[in-house]
Amino acid sequence: MEVHEYKRDEWIIREGMRPDYLYYVIEGKAKIYLTYQNGKVSLINFINAHDYIGEMELLHEVYYTKGIQATSKLICFAIPLHHCRKRLLEDTTFLRELTKFLSMKATKMAEKYSQSLSFPLENRLADFILQTADGEIYKEKHVTVCDFLGVSYRHLLHVLVQFCEKGYLEKEERHYSIRQNDALHRLADVLKNK
């Protein structure tokens, strides 16, 4: 097992290229990207500490590999597949761990899918702001957020302006401050199931 370290913006896996390792993230963050034929790029999900990378390629001989890019310094264990695949796939503890990880991943994606179809940006953005805010400071990059929530930059701005006009947020220098937590919560709660 090796320890790999990546810098911000470095590609851990390039789209379409099978990785040689199974990674386990110790520290740092990354993004999963997918490119469509027409050039559209979709930010599928975020990766955080304790997530696996490359588990799909461990399990499936044939798989279209998505691109993974570090968004901060990222440190991970890297387990060489050619050497360890067989042993990993026979290790009960590892399999049980991986099963849990995958089941959560599947659940989360299903949730996101369903929510994206069922609710306008207003609700999903409120949820996203609450989830990513640091105290009452929200300062995600707009470009990333609109990739993640799957809306145009223009529309994201539009809804943010609405939030400000309604007094939910207040725009400061280089970030937004949450002014009405409860209002955002009300919008975000609509996403929860009964």
Add this chain to the structure above:
Amino acid sequence: MEVHEYKRDEWIIREGMRPDYLYYVIEGKAKIYLTYQNGKVSLINFINAHDYIGEMELLHEVYYTKGIQATSKLICFAIPLHHCRKRLLEDTTFLRELTKFLSMKATKMAEKYSQSLSFPLENRLADFILQTADGEIYKEKHVTVCDFLGVSYRHLLHVLVQFCEKGYLEKEERHYSIRQNDALHRLADVLKNK
């Protein structure tokens, strides 16, 4: 292990109620539903032969259970959790199998999520029609389809009418016939990654 049989429209698992079994579908089809607070119902996915049901509850103590309803006669194995959970979670062959199943599920959901955000109904419907058509006959129920693709009934109709006007489909008595396979393919191919 028991064999359970469900009739069309029967609920295999009711939303919010933890199931007592892990199911493995031998034959038949089902749908996974989720209800939101505001009453909106979302059809999350279809279940087919060789899929598992209840695997989330096997793995997680705390989990909001989604509703699962048979759409045809459905026959499955039912493995009582209270009796077998421990043994299942120590069985390498089973875990490896479940891991593969879950990884495909996660991948599929991620794909659907990303596609739903990136493309209009036109493309997603073309793909859906090609995937569910029996030869050149398409005859899914509109109500189900709009739940699945996450659009309103009205809008689904609208796009179907367009397809007919463009000559891609032709409406017959109680179904649609595919007239221009290639045109639909061109629309559906946009969903594929590069």
Add this chain to the structure above:
DNA sequence: CCCGAAATAGGAGATATCTCATATTATTAT
């Protein structure tokens, strides 16, 4: 065979979201 519920169908207007165009301001590399 009849009835009520579910499914289909389509009009009309509202809203969410997109595209394109154009400035201005940060950030990064040289």
Add this chain to the structure above:
DNA sequence: ATAATAATATGAGATATCTCCTATTTCGGG
């Protein structure tokens, strides 16, 4: 420090999609 690049902003018009309404048709149960 400068120039190039990425990110932020905003207007205006187009389109995708929704909601509400109202008929008509189909279908399963008594």
